[in-house]
Amino acid sequence: MPEVPQIRINALLLEREALFVRIHGIERAASVLLREPYPFTRPPLPSDVRGKRKPAARVARHDGAATKASLRKLEPEETAYRVTYRQFGQTRVETHESADALRTLLGAQSAQLQVLTLETVDANGAVKAVLHGG
Amino acid sequence: MAKKPSTLSFRDIVLGADAEVIRQAHEARVQIDQLVEERQRAYDRIAELETQVEDVLGETGVFPFPAPPLPVAGFDPKADTVTRGGAKKPAARPADSATPAAAEDDSAE
Numbered sequence: 001m002p003e004v005p006q007i008r009i010n011a012l013l014l015e016r017e018a019l020f021v022r023i024h025g026i027e028r029a030a031s032v033l034l035r036e037p038y039p040f041t042r043p044p045l046p047s048d049v050r051g052k053r054k055p056a057a058r059v060a061r062h063d064g065a066a067t068k069a070s071l072r073k074l075e076p077e078e079t080a081y082r083v084t085y086r087q088f089g090q091t092r093v094e095t096h097e098s099a100d101a102l103r104t105l106l107g108a109q110s111a112q113l114q115v116l117t118l119e120t121v122d123a124n125g126a127v128k129a130v131l132h133g134g
Numbered sequence: 135m136a137k138k139p140s141t142l143s144f145r146d147i148v149l150g151a152d153a154e155v156i157r158q159a160h161e162a163r164v165q166i167d168q169l170v171e172e173r174q175r176a177y178d179r180i181a182e183l184e185t186q187v188e189d190v191l192g193e194t195g196v197f198p199f200p201a202p203p204l205p206v207a208g209f210d211p212k213a214d215t216v217t218r219g220g221a222k223k224p225a226a227r228p229a230d231s232a233t234p235a236a237a238e239d240d241s242a243e
Contacts, residue, residue: 005190005191008190009187009190009191012183012186012187012190013183013187013199013200015179015183016180016183016184016199017200017202017203019176019177019179019180019183020180020202020203020204020206021202021203021204022172022176023173023176023177023202023206024202024204024205024206026169026170026172026173026176027173027206027207029165029169030166030169030170033162033165033166033169034162034166038166040173040207040208041207041208042177042206042207042208042209043174043177043181045177045180045181045184045216046181046184046185046188046194047184047197047199047216047218048216048218049194049195049218050195050218088192111192111193112191112192
C-alpha cells in the first residue's frame with residue numbers, strides 16, 4: 001500500500017482506538033452509578049458487515065496474469081514500454097526501458113491498481129505495438 | 135438470563151421508596167443518560183472512521199478492524215479483530231464481566 005493512504009488509515013484507527021477507550025470508561029462509570037453492570041447494547045458498525053470480495057478484483061488478477069504473459073522483449077525498432085495504469089482512481093502514464101519494473105507493476109494488480117494499456121514505442125515516442133488494452 | 139424490567143409508576147416511586155433513595159436515583163439517572171448520549175456519539179464517530187478507512191481502501195467488509203483495546207460491551211474480549219457479522223446478535227454484556235440482573239433499558243439506546 002502507498003505510504004500516504006497507510007498513514008491516513010493509521011490516523012483513523014488511532015482515533016477509533018481512543019474512542020473505544022472512552023467508551024470503556026463510560027460503561028464503567030455507568031455501572032458504578034447503577035451499582036451493578038449496566039445492560040449496554042452495542043450499536044451496529046460498518047466493521048460488523050461481512051464483505052464479499054469484489055469479483056472485479058479477481059478478474060483484475062486474472063487479467064494481470066495474462067498481461068504479464070504478454071510482456072515480451074523489445075524488438076530492434078522499439079526503445080521502451082509505455083504503460084497506462086489506474087491507481088486509487090488516478091490514471092498515470094509511465095515509460096520504462098526495462099521490463100523488470102513492469103513485471104512488478106503487472107504482478108501487483110488489484111482492485112486499486114489496474115493496468116489499462118501496455119505498448120511499445122520507438123525513440124520518437126510513436127506506438128509500435130500494443131501488448132495489452134488499447 | 136436477565137429478569138424482565140418492571141415499569142414503576144410515579145405513585146410507586148413517590149410512595150414506595152425512601153426520599154433519599156429517590157434523590158440519589160434521580161441524580162444517577164441524569165448522569166447515566168448523559169453518559170449514554172456521549173457513548174452513542176462516540177459510536178457514531180467510530181462508524182464514520184470505519185467508513186473512511188474502507189473508502190481509502192476502496193473495498194468494504196474486508197479490512198480486519200482491531201478489537202477495542204479495553205473491554206466494551208458487545209465485543210469479544212479475546213478477539214484480536216472485530217468479528218464480522220456480530221451486529222445481528224448484539225450482546226448486552228457490560229464492560230465488567232458480570233451479567234446484569236435487572237435494569238431499566240429505556241434510556242440505553
